[in-house]
Amino acid sequence: MAETQGGRSLVVDAVTHRYPSGALAVENINLDIKGGEIIALLGPSGCGKTTLLRIIAGFIAQTQGRIIIGDDIVDALPPNKRAVGIVFQNYALFPHLSISENVAYGLAARGIDKAARQREAQRLLELVQLPTMAERLPRQLSGGQQQRVALARALAIKPSILLLDEPFAALDKNLRLDMQIEVKRLQRVSGITTLIVTHDQEEALSMADRVAVLSHGKLEQFGSPSDVYDRPQTLFVNTFVGSTNRMSGVVVSADRTAAKVRLDAGAEIIARPAGGTLSEGGRVTVCIRPEHLQFVGDETGFAGVVGMSLPLGATVVHEVTTADGSGVKVSQARIGETRALENGAAVRLAPLAPSLANAFPATL
Amino acid sequence: MGAAPASRDVTSYGMGLAAPLALFFLLFFVAPLLQLLWLSLHNDTAGLHWGLGQYLHFLTDPFSLGVLGSTLLLGAEVTAVCLVLGFPIAWLYQRVGPKLQTIIILIVLLPLLTSVVVRTFAWIVILGRQGIINATLQSLGIIDTPLKLLYTQFGVVIALAQVQMPLMTLPLITALGRIDPNLDDASCSLGAGSWRTFFRIVLPLSLPGVIAGCTLTYAAAITAFITQSLIGGGQMLFMPMYLYQQASTLQNWPFASAISIIFLLAVLAVVSVFTTLGRMSRGYGGA
Numbered sequence: 210m211a212e213t214q215g216g217r218s219l220v221v222d223a224v225t226h227r228y229p230s231g232a233l234a235v236e237n238i239n240l241d242i243k244g245g246e247i248i249a250l251l252g253p254s255g256c257g258k259t260t261l262l263r264i265i266a267g268f269i270a271q272t273q274g275r276i277i278i279g280d281d282i283v284d285a286l287p288p289n290k291r292a293v294g295i296v297f298q299n300y301a302l303f304p305h306l307s308i309s310e311n312v313a314y315g316l317a318a319r320g321i322d323k324a325a326r327q328r329e330a331q332r333l334l335e336l337v338q339l340p341t342m343a344e345r346l347p348r349q350l351s352g353g354q355q356q357r358v359a360l361a362r363a364l365a366i367k368p369s370i371l372l373l374d375e376p377f378a379a380l381d382k383n384l385r386l387d388m389q390i391e392v393k394r395l396q397r398v399s400g401i402t403t404l405i406v407t408h409d410q411e412e413a414l415s416m417a418d419r420v421a422v423l424s425h426g427k428l429e430q431f432g433s434p435s436d437v438y439d440r441p442q443t444l445f446v447n448t449f450v451g452s453t454n455r456m457s458g459v460v461v462s463a464d465r466t467a468a469k470v471r472l473d474a475g476a477e478i479i480a481r482p483a484g485g486t487l488s489e490g491g492r493v494t495v496c497i498r499p500e501h502l503q504f505v506g507d508e509t510g511f512a513g514v515v516g517m518s519l520p521l522g523a524t525v526v527h528e529v530t531t532a533d534g535s536g537v538k539v540s541q542a543r544i545g546e547t548r549a550l551e552n553g554a555a556v557r558l559a560p561l562a563p564s565l566a567n568a569f570p571a572t573l
Numbered sequence: 574m575g576a577a578p579a580s581r582d583v584t585s586y587g588m589g590l591a592a593p594l595a596l597f598f599l600l601f602f603v604a605p606l607l608q609l610l611w612l613s614l615h616n617d618t619a620g621l622h623w624g625l626g627q628y629l630h631f632l633t634d635p636f637s638l639g640v641l642g643s644t645l646l647l648g649a650e651v652t653a654v655c656l657v658l659g660f661p662i663a664w665l666y667q668r669v670g671p672k673l674q675t676i677i678i679l680i681v682l683l684p685l686l687t688s689v690v691v692r693t694f695a696w697i698v699i700l701g702r703q704g705i706i707n708a709t710l711q712s713l714g715i716i717d718t719p720l721k722l723l724y725t726q727f728g729v730v731i732a733l734a735q736v737q738m739p740l741m742t743l744p745l746i747t748a749l750g751r752i753d754p755n756l757d758d759a760s761c762s763l764g765a766g767s768w769r770t771f772f773r774i775v776l777p778l779s780l781p782g783v784i785a786g787c788t789l790t791y792a793a794a795i796t797a798f799i800t801q802s803l804i805g806g807g808q809m810l811f812m813p814m815y816l817y818q819q820a821s822t823l824q825n826w827p828f829a830s831a832i833s834i835i836f837l838l839a840v841l842a843v844v845s846v847f848t849t850l851g852r853m854s855r856g857y858g859g860a
């Protein structure tokens with residue numbers, strides 16, 4: 210039953226959109242997406258994700274730039290001619306049509322005859338594992354089932370691109386994981402180029418081949434999940450994706466690959482200049498993730514006083530106050546019998562490796 | 574029992590609160606209706622002989638049946654005009670910005686803010702022999718002799734349609750507003766054009782509003798005594814005026830009562846057809 214239509218590529222070429230109200234929702238976005246990729250569009254609420262999605266689908270005509278699907282510039286095409294499938298956050302199933310009529314809706318619009326439509330709808334309902342629900346109305350289905358129907362309906366038209374707008378936000382945690390796996394499975398089966406909008410960084414990292422991080426309408430970084438997590442290019446990406454400690458300091462010396470930074474907390478560390486080269490003497494913000502800090506016994510690293518310790522199952526998180534008064538979190542894997550740190554204990558901390566501390570020019 | 578107030582039966586409040594209205598209805602609606610029924614069951618004006626003579630008279634009299642028929646037809650025509658003109662307005666309302674929405678609502682509600690009598694006289698000014706329409710057409714040289722617009726079925730339908738328009742438009746606006754705008758987009762992204770989207774999605778989902786609007790407009794149009802009489806003049810006779818003549822001018826109270834009962838039943842029949850349709854379409858509005 211494998212669907213063999215290879216996904217088409219999608220290019221977002223210097224797209225800018227300003228709403229008539231004056232709001233600049235999307236600014237000079239460039240994305241080059243290969244056929245068959247799963248891309249996550251990640252960013253906080255209001256950063257322009259939905260706007261970009263609606264531009265790709267054709268519901269909004271962008272102020273500037275081009276959308277190219279496969280070899281075609283589609284800017285002049287209305288949404289019903291773009292063959293872009295969308296799954297809406299609230300599923301947007303037609304409440305007065307049965308599940309099978311919902312799935313077959315796009316086929317009817319293409320003038321496919323009734324018997325063929327029904328056969329295809331049944332095949333798709335089997336694909337999303339709802340073969341017995343054909344005659345029900347949408348409201349007789351649970352949220353997860355409705356979402357499967359929405360997926361089947363979008364896939365029925367054999368779209369060249371599949372867009373999903375915050376598809377899992379309304380589902381509870383367990384169901385969300387099921388549906389994430391389901392979408393990924395369907396995407397693998399159909400090979401369709403897929404764009405998932407989400408504000409959930411875990412979802413983006415776990416589902417996507419590549420993640421595009423947006424902030425205030427601008428593209429901050431577009432790369433693989435490990436690029437985005439381990440080699441963030443901007444301070445925003447480093448703080449938005451995963452959790453991190455921000456520490457300030459001054460650059461002692463720097464070249465293209467490494468910078469020596471004197472932290473205000475009182476130690477010199479080697480950090481990776483993440484957003485380009487740094488100038489000597491300039492102030493920087495150094496980001497170190499809690500799991501990349503370790504307790505050290507000797508006089509290296511910076512000093513701190515342990516506050517609260519939170520055992521979180523597989524890890525223990527310690528809150529440590531440094532000499533300059535700022536707080537950092539340290540996450541330790543719980544291997545065997547981890548010695549509990551007492552409240553008020555004096556410790557010294559250092560990054561696990563230089564490449565795990567990212568230095569960004571300080572913004573005020 | 575600490576939770577004594579909570580365990581009290583909530584329905585008992587509802588009954589008590591409804592009592593004044595129930596009493597009001599009993600005194601001023603049910604009682605006169607029963608009196609009407611009682612009156613209509615007498616064969617003579619003096620009210621001495623019981624019988625179904627008045628009903629037999631009405632139902633065998635071609636003139637009376639004609640008046641009933643033209644009244645029900647008038648209602649249908651007015652409802653159709655209101656639906657055809659009102660739906661685009663309601664549809665437009667859901668698709669324009671907030672400023673235009675305010676203007677549309679104002680225009681829709683304006684008829685309700687002026688007296689029916691004033692509005693009807695305005696229509697006389699518009700439709701009369703020397704009225705605005707005729708004067709304009711004549712000065713443009715399109716017609717030589719004035720068109721007969723006043724005192725015609727056409728005139729009555731147009732005037733009533735304007736007077737009753739809000740009763741159609743407001744339920745339609747509400748019904749269309751309840752439709753998730755994403756459904757439009759979903760339909761479009763699945764390859765459907767605007768017409769398919771309208772007939773397969775928007776129209777079926779707005780049916781509860783269509784039915785509510787039609788019921789209200791129909792009931793209001795066939796009972797609109799003032800507009801019917803003033804625009805229809807002496808030439809056009811509809812049930813409310815017929816009834817009034819029998820009761821007030823001819824003092825034939827038993828016959829007038831029978832007319833009311835028959836009219837009431839006819840209206841109830843039409844309205845129940847609408848409500849049945851509404852119940853059948855209710856599956857659509859939800860979810």
Ligand SMILES: Nc1ncnc2c1ncn2[C@@H]1O[C@H](COP(=O)(O)OP(=O)(O)O)[C@@H](O)[C@H]1O
Nearest residue numbers: 228230232234253254255256257258259260261
């Ligand atoms: N129809 C609109 N008119 C004007 N501004 C809008 C409209 N839709 C969204 N915006 C603005 O554009 C920005 C991006 O919105 P949106 O694309 O919905 O963000 P996201 O989906 O990431 O939450 C927001 O600042 C929002 O206020």
Ligand SMILES: [Mg+2]
Nearest residue numbers: 255258259260
């Ligand atoms: Mg959004």
